Amino acid sequence: MNKMGIEGKPISVTKCGTCGGGKEDSSLCGLARSGLNSDNLQRSHRTYDVGQNIYFEGDNCDGVYCLKAGLIAIRKTDVNGNSAVVRLVQPGEAFGHRSFLANEKHAGSAEVLVKSKLCFIPKANLDTILASSPDVAVRFTRRVARDLREIEELYLLTTTQPVRKRLAHLLLNLRTRYADEDDGTDETILELPLSRQELAAAIGTRPETIARTIxxxxxxxxxxFKGRMVTIPSTALLQEDFESDD
Known part of the structure; x- marks a missing residue:
């Protein structure tokens, strides 16, 4: 199976905050904010279309990525060949860094759900930078630790909260990034990038349970819900429902 993607020119900005997708606490964005310039980082800009894979489960890790725009699903496959979404990567978030730090092959596949633009730093450059700059290595590791903490907090949400709250949280999160809103109203129209089965896997439940919740x-x-289209009459009411104690 071949990887699919379009690799563009190196990004010319010297601060990730100017690229439009950077996140203050992202492990990758933090390297540029540590005073390293673009020549040292040798970042490249890549664009992927829906359905393409950035890497596959079992591939060697060749670098670290940061999503500028779009949506990426990290999938894992069990021994029976069943695939499940274990993480949704949203703009400003880094991915591939766990495999890089552990010097392991990728434990999951990265699939594009919404046309995506991302930054990429090759493994060889990261190895050199982190080996020659201990202070940068410490900052990078701390940022990765914060990224992993956020993943743990999301995992806690998906294992301790009712399915209704998990689904509401996911809808509100996707709405923030991808919804087309009607001007002057609180109504939101959202096209889901996931099937019902994938939605269920993303929030840790079964398809029949999510059907009842919907x-x-x-x-x-x-x-x-109509197919993958979702209409939220009032995002404020959905937010209240998510935050309620019921």
């Missing part, structure tokens, strides 16, 4: 949200007039 029906209940529709009965409560908080969200209406």
């Amino acid at each position: 029906k209940k949200l529709e009965e409560d007039k908080l969200a209406f």
